[in-house]
Amino acid sequence: xxxxxxxxxxxxxxxxxxxxxxxxxxxxxxxxxxxxxxxxxxxxxxxxxxxxxxxxxxxxxxxxxxxxxxxxxxxxxxxxxxxxxxxxxxxxxxxxxxxxxxxxxxxxxxxxxxxxxxxxxxxxxxxxxxxxxxxxxxxxxxxxxxxxxxxxxxxxxxxxxxxxxxxxxxxxxxxxxxxxxxxxxxxxxxxxxxxxxxxxxxxxxxxxxxxxxxxxxxxxxxxxxxxxxxxxxxxxxxxxxxxxxxxxxxxxxxxxxxxxxxxxxxxxxxxxxxxxxxxxxxxxxxxxxxxxxxxxxxxxxxxxxxxxxxxxxxxxxxxxxxxxxxxxxxxxxxxxxxxxxxxxxxxxxxxxxxxxxxxxxxxxxxxxxxxxxxxxxxxxxxxxxxxxxxxxxxxxxxxxxxxxxxxxxxxxxxxxxxxxxxxxxxxxxxxxxxxxxxxxxxxxxxxxxxxxxxxxxxxxxxxxxxxxxxxxxxxxxx
Amino acid sequence: xxxxxxxxxxxxxxxxxxxxxxxxxxxxxxxxxxxxxxxxxxxxxxxxxxxxxxxxxxxxxxxxxxxxxxxxxxxxxxxxxxxxxxxxxxxxxxxxxxxxxxxxxxxxxxxxxxxxxxxxxxxxxxxxxxxxxxxxxxxxxxxxxxxxxxxxxxxxxxxxxxxxxxxxxxxxxxxxxxxxxxxxxxxxxxxxxxxxxxxxxxxxxxxxxxxxxxxxxxxxxxxxxxxxxxxxxxxxxxxxxxxxxxxxxxxxxxxxxxxxxxxxxxxxxxxxxxxxxxxxxxxxxxxxxxxxxxxxxxxxxxxxxxxxxxxxxxxxxxxxxxxxxxxxxxxxxxxxxxxxxxxxxxxxxxxxxxxxxxxxxxxxxxxxxxxxxxxxxxxxxxxxxxxxxxxxxxxxxxxxxxxxxxxxxxxxxxxxxxxxxxxxxxxxxxxxxxxxxxxxxxxxxxxxxxxxxxxxxxxxxxxxxxxxxxxxxxxxxx
Numbered sequence: 001x002x003x004x005x006x007x008x009x010x011x012x013x014x015x016x017x018x019x020x021x022x023x024x025x026x027x028x029x030x031x032x033x034x035x036x037x038x039x040x041x042x043x044x045x046x047x048x049x050x051x052x053x054x055x056x057x058x059x060x061x062x063x064x065x066x067x068x069x070x071x072x073x074x075x076x077x078x079x080x081x082x083x084x085x086x087x088x089x090x091x092x093x094x095x096x097x098x099x100x101x102x103x104x105x106x107x108x109x110x111x112x113x114x115x116x117x118x119x120x121x122x123x124x125x126x127x128x129x130x131x132x133x134x135x136x137x138x139x140x141x142x143x144x145x146x147x148x149x150x151x152x153x154x155x156x157x158x159x160x161x162x163x164x165x166x167x168x169x170x171x172x173x174x175x176x177x178x179x180x181x182x183x184x185x186x187x188x189x190x191x192x193x194x195x196x197x198x199x200x201x202x203x204x205x206x207x208x209x210x211x212x213x214x215x216x217x218x219x220x221x222x223x224x225x226x227x228x229x230x231x232x233x234x235x236x237x238x239x240x241x242x243x244x245x246x247x248x249x250x251x252x253x254x255x256x257x258x259x260x261x262x263x264x265x266x267x268x269x270x271x272x273x274x275x276x277x278x279x280x281x282x283x284x285x286x287x288x289x290x291x292x293x294x295x296x297x298x299x300x301x302x303x304x305x306x307x308x309x310x311x312x313x314x315x316x317x318x319x320x321x322x323x324x325x326x327x328x329x330x331x332x333x334x335x336x337x338x339x340x341x342x343x344x345x346x347x348x349x350x351x352x353x354x355x356x357x358x359x360x361x362x363x364x365x366x367x368x369x370x371x372x373x374x375x376x377x378x379x380x381x382x383x384x385x386x387x388x389x390x391x392x393x394x395x396x397x398x399x400x401x402x403x404x405x406x407x408x409x410x411x412x413x414x415x416x417x418x419x420x421x422x423x424x425x426x427x428x429x430x431x432x433x434x435x436x437x438x439x440x441x442x443x444x445x446x447x448x449x450x451x452x453x454x455x456x457x458x459x460x461x462x463x464x465x466x467x468x469x470x471x472x473x474x475x476x477x478x
Numbered sequence: 479x480x481x482x483x484x485x486x487x488x489x490x491x492x493x494x495x496x497x498x499x500x501x502x503x504x505x506x507x508x509x510x511x512x513x514x515x516x517x518x519x520x521x522x523x524x525x526x527x528x529x530x531x532x533x534x535x536x537x538x539x540x541x542x543x544x545x546x547x548x549x550x551x552x553x554x555x556x557x558x559x560x561x562x563x564x565x566x567x568x569x570x571x572x573x574x575x576x577x578x579x580x581x582x583x584x585x586x587x588x589x590x591x592x593x594x595x596x597x598x599x600x601x602x603x604x605x606x607x608x609x610x611x612x613x614x615x616x617x618x619x620x621x622x623x624x625x626x627x628x629x630x631x632x633x634x635x636x637x638x639x640x641x642x643x644x645x646x647x648x649x650x651x652x653x654x655x656x657x658x659x660x661x662x663x664x665x666x667x668x669x670x671x672x673x674x675x676x677x678x679x680x681x682x683x684x685x686x687x688x689x690x691x692x693x694x695x696x697x698x699x700x701x702x703x704x705x706x707x708x709x710x711x712x713x714x715x716x717x718x719x720x721x722x723x724x725x726x727x728x729x730x731x732x733x734x735x736x737x738x739x740x741x742x743x744x745x746x747x748x749x750x751x752x753x754x755x756x757x758x759x760x761x762x763x764x765x766x767x768x769x770x771x772x773x774x775x776x777x778x779x780x781x782x783x784x785x786x787x788x789x790x791x792x793x794x795x796x797x798x799x800x801x802x803x804x805x806x807x808x809x810x811x812x813x814x815x816x817x818x819x820x821x822x823x824x825x826x827x828x829x830x831x832x833x834x835x836x837x838x839x840x841x842x843x844x845x846x847x848x849x850x851x852x853x854x855x856x857x858x859x860x861x862x863x864x865x866x867x868x869x870x871x872x873x874x875x876x877x878x879x880x881x882x883x884x885x886x887x888x889x890x891x892x893x894x895x896x897x898x899x900x901x902x903x904x905x906x907x908x909x910x911x912x913x914x915x916x917x918x919x920x921x922x923x924x925x926x927x928x929x930x931x932x933x934x935x936x937x938x939x940x941x942x943x944x945x946x947x948x949x950x951x952x953x954x955x956x
Binding site: 032047102122141157 | 510512513514519520521522525526546549552557570573576587599600603604615619620624635636638
């Protein structure tokens with residue numbers, strides 16, 4: 001397989017998962033660190049993944065009637081403060097702008113950590129009648145949260161995301177949109193990122209600052225830790241009341257409208273790395289791989305080899321795939337290792353003997369499996385292979401997730417599992433925050449969500465033994 | 479034509495061009511003002527134009543080998559200060575972040591006004607050998623400049639743009655890239671925005687802070703004022719020296735690399751408005767029109783009308799066009815006026831009589847011309863019409879620009895033209911900044927560029943009468 005020199009540079013997942021992660025993001029050329037602590041450079045290989053996520057997610061948004069907008073990056077302090085829970089949640093971690101040019105500002109402004117307050121300010125201008133509703137807006141932008149501990153993609157002081165903000169005449173319509181977007185995220189993760197997720201509702205303790213209800217998709221990483229991968233919030237009319245947004249309804253009375261917001265971030269790239277990656281580096285699902293196939297010519301100095309590689313490239317590009325020929329002067333082994341590190345789904349090897357036999361070798365990044373195929377019709381073969389890789393990656397991720405999902409019906413069992421393993425534990429909960437706090441303190445574990453698919457696996461809360469109300473997924477979170 | 483009630487709300491261009499502009503951006507629903515002075519909301523109709531610009535420009539970038547990246551939005555003060563001219567140019571107009579969360583920062587940071595310094599910091603890490611060169615990177619992002627006077631799209635405290643930053647082994651290669659991107663911008667403006675531009679070099683007085691040479695494309699607005707619509711800078715090795723970026727060349731010696739940067743902004747939307755708009759509102763070139771055709775059903779309550787409208791919509795969408803049916807309960811006249819205000823290139827009218835005759839009416843936004851066409855094959859007819867509109871708009875803009883371009887060979891003539899007219903004036907210049915200053919002070923006119931297509935229209939500088947070195951386009955600028 002790969003060239004050892006290249007591969008030996010990364011730490012094994014088993015040895016140190018955190019170090020493995022850091023090695024992959026660097027060696028796969030996804031990011032670079034910068035002079036600004038906690039901020040990073042998205043290098044071409046990293047940014048291209050985000051572009052593919054953005055393009056495919058944006059298409060899905062628009063198919064549900066979402067329109068894109070762009071709001072300012074600054075929030076005046078007085079605006080941030082209008083919704084009490086919201087400001088408490090965010091004020092401790094915002095970056096404050098105090099000077100414009102050489103002058104101090106009359107009122108300081110923060111760089112948006114999220115834009116609910118700005119959208120409310122905007123909607124207050126725009127929404128007056130039921131005819132102005134609903135508004136289903138989204139923006140792609142960067143936001144800033146002044147975190148103390150940072151990790152590439154997972155938690156950084158500046159990150160890229162999309163934030164949808166909608167406003168509706170009725171509570172039902174707002175709830176419908178909240179759930180619809182969560183379902184869209186879940187489907188996107190499975191179909192595009194090959195990442196299976198649990199859909200559910202956050203407990204009150206874990207919900208978003210200012211929300212009535214927060215829904216989440218939770219994915220399980222290779223190391224058994226959970227990653228919150230997207231959230232969708234129903235605000236009820238709380239923000240509308242705080243910002244005094246009212247509209248005249250059909251019955252000619254003034255009413256407060258209902259709002260939602262929903263977001264996903266560049267964190268999804270962290271999820272891809274930690275769900276699919278292995279000790280040879282990144283493994284990209286074909287649908288978000290900036291390069292879906294790399295063609296490595298063998299004995300490329302021999303006549304006809306580069307031409308054959310180019311012929312294959314053209315056939316694949318014509319079929320709509322993202323393809324590169326690696327005709328650098330590195331050894332084939334080095335090229336293999338590099339392509340593996342970067343997670344390119346399919347490698348095509350073509351040398352003089354293959355050409356003579358009218359064949360090429362296809363190697364799968366996800367399984368390492370190699371097969372021979374006819375050069376004639378290779379684009380169809382690669383198309384099928386990429387489809388299969390995409391499906392297999394989801395299936396394997398689902399199997400691994402299921403293997404790392406446990407069920408506990410007693411406190412003993414619950415604590416035993418978490419003392420021995422990392423993963424999701426399904427257990428019943430009484431609904432009392434005290435139990436969540438106790439579990440968190442004792443086991444460093446949080447409630448990830450109350451899944452939509454509820455089941456009664458026992459009558460009693462796994463913590464206090466009182467009557468159980470909800471099935472909860474518990475886990476250690478990133 | 480349009481419904482008067484709607485149309486009368488905007489000021490005529492002739493009466494007050496600045497007010498006309500403000501009316502159009504508001505009434506065409508492009509933007510909204512916000513609580514943050516000088517920052518604006520891009521509403522769906524405004525942002526969609528930017529998305530179309532971005533998509534089509536990005537494709538052209540990538541075809542020349544550009545890769546997209548994303549760098550942080552913050553620049554530590556010490557980094558901004560490394561290149562002397564650059565910091566002098568930008569420091570007076572940046573927004574300063576002084577606090578992260580509840581803590582004051584050890585070193586304050588500005589929100590990027592442009593990212594040369596960040597790219598240099600990044601390249602210093604990435605570039606060590608000739609093998610690492612060139613790097614041809616670009617980012618789409620927002621930047622902040624704390625301007626005193628602001629106007630939507632033309633000058634705002636935060637705006638959206640792309641900034642390309644490249645680094646090369648030789649001065650020749652850097653110059654080649656600088657010119658190549660300027661040519662790309664010029665072609666983009668003509669082919670996509672239907673805006674003819676003059677390509678040229680800025681004088682030293684007008685060049686970018688830190689650049690060796692700045693190239694520009696200059697467009698002429700309806701009111702005869704010039705708009706700098708894109709710039710491309712050659713930095714030589716100045717930034718590399720200031721940031722100590724060096725690489726080992728093939729001959730095994732350490733050398734400084736050469737850099738460029740080039741950018742276009744949401745200002746281009748301002749250019750579209752001011753080049754093509756008229757007293758009925760916005761006029762969009764088909765290639766950047768979010769809605770290319772609106773179908774207005776006449777007597778829509780009559781049986782078969784909405785079905786026929788929907789049939790036409792489907793035929794046009796299948797052909798790849800962006801189309802809407804306006805089936806709201808407004809009057810047709812109101813719908814016409816609204817579609818005109820929003821600049822939709824083609825309006826399709828379809829009523830019971832048309833259906834009976836197998837026909838529809840097509841109205842062009844740019845000329846107001848109406849024609850009948852067969853419903854059968856309407857998609858082909860509309861395709862040809864949109865092509866023709868796109869071409870005609872460029873041609874008309876070019877004719878208007880040429881009519882507003884004057885030539886002066888003496889000081890008297892020069893001053894006379896500017897006292898009577900607004901437009902480009904072509905005149906010779908000795909190369910001395912003193913003359914530029916004198917002209918600016920006296921006539922409020924600046925040198926827009928030294929056009930690539932030089933001509934010797936007289937031997938003497940139009941200001942001082944000394945020996946002329948360059949033909950210059952002069953004008954009043956936005």
